[in-house]
Amino acid sequence: MATVAFRNIDKQFGSNVVLHDLNLDVHDGEFLVLLGPSGCGKTTALRMVAGLETPSSGEILIGDQVVNDVAPRHRDVAMVFQSYALYPHLSVGRNIEFPLRQQDLSADERKRKINEAAEMLGLSDLLDRKPRQLSGGQRQRVALARAIVRDPLCFLMDEPLSNLDATLRTQTRADIVRLQQRLGTTTLFVTHDQVEAMTMGHRIAVLHEGSLQQVGTPTELYEDPANAFVASFVGNPGMSLLAATASNGSIAVEGTATAWSGPVSEGSITIGVRPDGVAIRSSGIPAVCVGLEVLGAEVHVLADVGTSRLVISQPAHAPRPKLGDPIEVELLTQPLIFDATTGARQS
Amino acid sequence: MSAKRSARVREATLGYALILPALLLVTVFVLYPFFRNFSLFLYHAPPYPGLPSKWAGLSQMWETVSSTSFQQGLEATLLYTVLVVPIGVLLGLVFAVAAHQKLKGMAIYRTIFATTAVSSVAVAAVVFGTFMNPVFGLLPWLGIDPNPSVLQNPTWAMFAMAVIGLWQFVGLSFILFSAGLQSLPEEVLEAAKIDGAGAVRSFFQITVPLLSPTIFYVFTVGTIAAMFTFGQMDLLVGPGGASFVRVNTLAYQIYQYAVTTPNPGVAACISIALFILTATITFLNFRFLERRVNYAT
Numbered sequence: 001m002a003t004v005a006f007r008n009i010d011k012q013f014g015s016n017v018v019l020h021d022l023n024l025d026v027h028d029g030e031f032l033v034l035l036g037p038s039g040c041g042k043t044t045a046l047r048m049v050a051g052l053e054t055p056s057s058g059e060i061l062i063g064d065q066v067v068n069d070v071a072p073r074h075r076d077v078a079m080v081f082q083s084y085a086l087y088p089h090l091s092v093g094r095n096i097e098f099p100l101r102q103q104d105l106s107a108d109e110r111k112r113k114i115n116e117a118a119e120m121l122g123l124s125d126l127l128d129r130k131p132r133q134l135s136g137g138q139r140q141r142v143a144l145a146r147a148i149v150r151d152p153l154c155f156l157m158d159e160p161l162s163n164l165d166a167t168l169r170t171q172t173r174a175d176i177v178r179l180q181q182r183l184g185t186t187t188l189f190v191t192h193d194q195v196e197a198m199t200m201g202h203r204i205a206v207l208h209e210g211s212l213q214q215v216g217t218p219t220e221l222y223e224d225p226a227n228a229f230v231a232s233f234v235g236n237p238g239m240s241l242l243a244a245t246a247s248n249g250s251i252a253v254e255g256t257a258t259a260w261s262g263p264v265s266e267g268s269i270t271i272g273v274r275p276d277g278v279a280i281r282s283s284g285i286p287a288v289c290v291g292l293e294v295l296g297a298e299v300h301v302l303a304d305v306g307t308s309r310l311v312i313s314q315p316a317h318a319p320r321p322k323l324g325d326p327i328e329v330e331l332l333t334q335p336l337i338f339d340a341t342t343g344a345r346q347s
Numbered sequence: 348m349s350a351k352r353s354a355r356v357r358e359a360t361l362g363y364a365l366i367l368p369a370l371l372l373v374t375v376f377v378l379y380p381f382f383r384n385f386s387l388f389l390y391h392a393p394p395y396p397g398l399p400s401k402w403a404g405l406s407q408m409w410e411t412v413s414s415t416s417f418q419q420g421l422e423a424t425l426l427y428t429v430l431v432v433p434i435g436v437l438l439g440l441v442f443a444v445a446a447h448q449k450l451k452g453m454a455i456y457r458t459i460f461a462t463t464a465v466s467s468v469a470v471a472a473v474v475f476g477t478f479m480n481p482v483f484g485l486l487p488w489l490g491i492d493p494n495p496s497v498l499q500n501p502t503w504a505m506f507a508m509a510v511i512g513l514w515q516f517v518g519l520s521f522i523l524f525s526a527g528l529q530s531l532p533e534e535v536l537e538a539a540k541i542d543g544a545g546a547v548r549s550f551f552q553i554t555v556p557l558l559s560p561t562i563f564y565v566f567t568v569g570t571i572a573a574m575f576t577f578g579q580m581d582l583l584v585g586p587g588g589a590s591f592v593r594v595n596t597l598a599y600q601i602y603q604y605a606v607t608t609p610n611p612g613v614a615a616c617i618s619i620a621l622f623i624l625t626a627t628i629t630f631l632n633f634r635f636l637e638r639r640v641n642y643a644t
């Protein structure tokens with residue numbers, strides 16, 4: 001077990017800047033989720049820890065050793081690829097055994113470890129099968145077994161759940177969390193799915209266009225987002241961002257003053273509201289209903305406020321507007337306030 | 348119903364029309380000669396063209412395959428194949444793996460390798476004929492006076508032929524392995540690296556098994572091609588050469604009986620024998636080698 005650290009990491013492919021000045025510490029034994037939209041550089045960051053990609057500048061540390069010049073096979077990390085990357089010509093047992101064959105172990109010792117890992121992941125009956133004879137979920141578990149079998153310094157997981165169907169994904173999510181808790185191995189887990197991030201991670205690092213936005217516990221990210229991007233990305237759905245103007249300490253949206261006021265810099269701002277922080281009322285900010293999402297106990301009303309999109313959550317039994325209906329909405333809670341151009345949090 | 352049927356007829360007509368040119372070519376150059384062979388080998392060719400052929404039945408076949416020249420041809424053919432194919436497969440694989448590294452200038456290196464496969468045997472023969480020239484070739488340049496010259500030396504002539512064959516076959520083998528390597532799942536090889544496998548272990552335990560369908564293919568195609576080789580033998584040694592009997596492969600004998608000193612009956616006998624031999628070896632390849640091939644998905 002060990003810590004993992006990124007120190008001033010830059011990564012370019014040609015002129016394409018993929019990661020910019022990344023600084024991140026993964027604590028010993030921690031389950032850290034790297035979260036961000038597609039193409040933001042998550043896989044690249046993970047591959048640099050594995051040694052499959054070299055940083056353009058900066059240092060990668062595993063424990064207190066700078067590993068920039070250490071070959072992947074000497075880094076003692078285990079990786080679970082999105083495609084699983086099982087050895088197609090080897091049986092499940094042999095796949096799990098592969099990393100062990102590099103170590104100085106007796107055949108009995110290897111066998112014991114294989115069986116232990118297989119048991120932990122419910123693969124004991126499948127050891128003689130070839131990967132192509134397995135379902136997606138089983139392959140995924142083989143990839144996990146291959147990672148845990150040699151007790152590495154850390155696990156690197158690149159969207160290991162993205163090929164599974166919804167039910168299996170929820171179940172495997174819990175399995176991975178339990179496994180990590182039991183083994184206590186430092187884990188860097190990459191996903192673009194914020195639900196996955198919120199439910200699995202001790203802490204989450206949000207990445208956007210190659211820059212780290214915020215690192216924190218799921219609660220911190222949800223309650224105290226550092227900027228507009230994190231606010232809108234975290235949560236299900238995330239915060240709605242509305243263009244607004246501030247003058248004399250009060251906030252107006254679409255020319256309609258809101259009930260909220262406080263210290264705020266004058267001029268254009270962006271406000272963030274959660275779906276449950278806003279409601280349809282007989283008078284308030286003018287909007288147009290453009291969609292309805294019935295989720296069961298609650299309904300999400302999608303509305304256009306000027307050029308911004310607003311999501312309003314209301315109970316299923318409440319009266320619903322029809323598509324195209326003009327509605328008026330009112331803020332129920334103090335909105336978060338962001339800089340209109342940079343998106344930085346103001347209050 | 349009938350509209351559906353007429354659409355199907357039209358589609359079928361178009362289909363046949365599209366394969367017609369290829370079908371014609373195959374018929375004229377492959378099917379007709381192939382079956383014609385089977386009627387030729389049953390007759391003695393007439394001493395002068397125009398006279399009627401004489402029925403021989405299977406006797407001509409037995410005479411041909413039990414002749415000394417056929418035995419020598421068989422030895423030469425097998426020796427050539429054994430010299431060229433395994434080494435060619437191995438070298439092609441090694442070079443392809445080397446060229447698969449992401450290094451600067453690799454494209455040039457790849458092109459150079461690939462060109463040997465597309466240069467004709469005549470070009471190869473001229474190049475190597477120069478190297479092997481007893482007066483201004485490689486050996487005299489090194490201060491060794493080859494006597495008799497390599498190409499005329501009964502012991503070494505076949506090795507010289509094999510070197511030329513190898514030079515060409517390695518190019519083909521290289522191209523096929525390069526294509527095979529391109530299609531290997533990158534992440535599987537990366538997984539092996541992370542799992543602690545060094546270059547050598549990765550090569551033997553991951554790359555080779557994953558490439559086994561390609562290896563099998565190159566081996567089979569190479570064997571078939573080798574068994575039909577006679578270009579460099581004809582161009583560099585020829586019937587007058589002192590080492591002629593050592594390089595007189597079965598394919599070369601067919602060529603001579605068909606073109607130089609025509610005797611279509613004997614040519615047909617040898618070509619049928621060579622066909623059976625090649626078919627048998629290919630069958631054995633499939634029977635014993637293909638079982639060890641891993642088809643990944």
Ligand SMILES: Nc1ncnc2c1ncn2[C@@H]1O[C@H](COP(=O)(O)OP(=O)(O)OP(=O)(O)O)[C@@H](O)[C@H]1O
Nearest residue numbers: 013016018036037038039040041042043044045192
């Ligand atoms: N080998 C490469 N050469 C050039 N550009 C690359 C390479 N690998 C990645 N990129 C670019 O780097 C950026 C980040 O890629 P990366 O794979 O890290 O994204 P990601 O966050 O993992 O996205 P996803 O969620 O879709 O997997 C992308 O714009 C991608 O096009």
Ligand SMILES: [Mg+2]
Nearest residue numbers: 042043044158
């Ligand atoms: Mg990725």
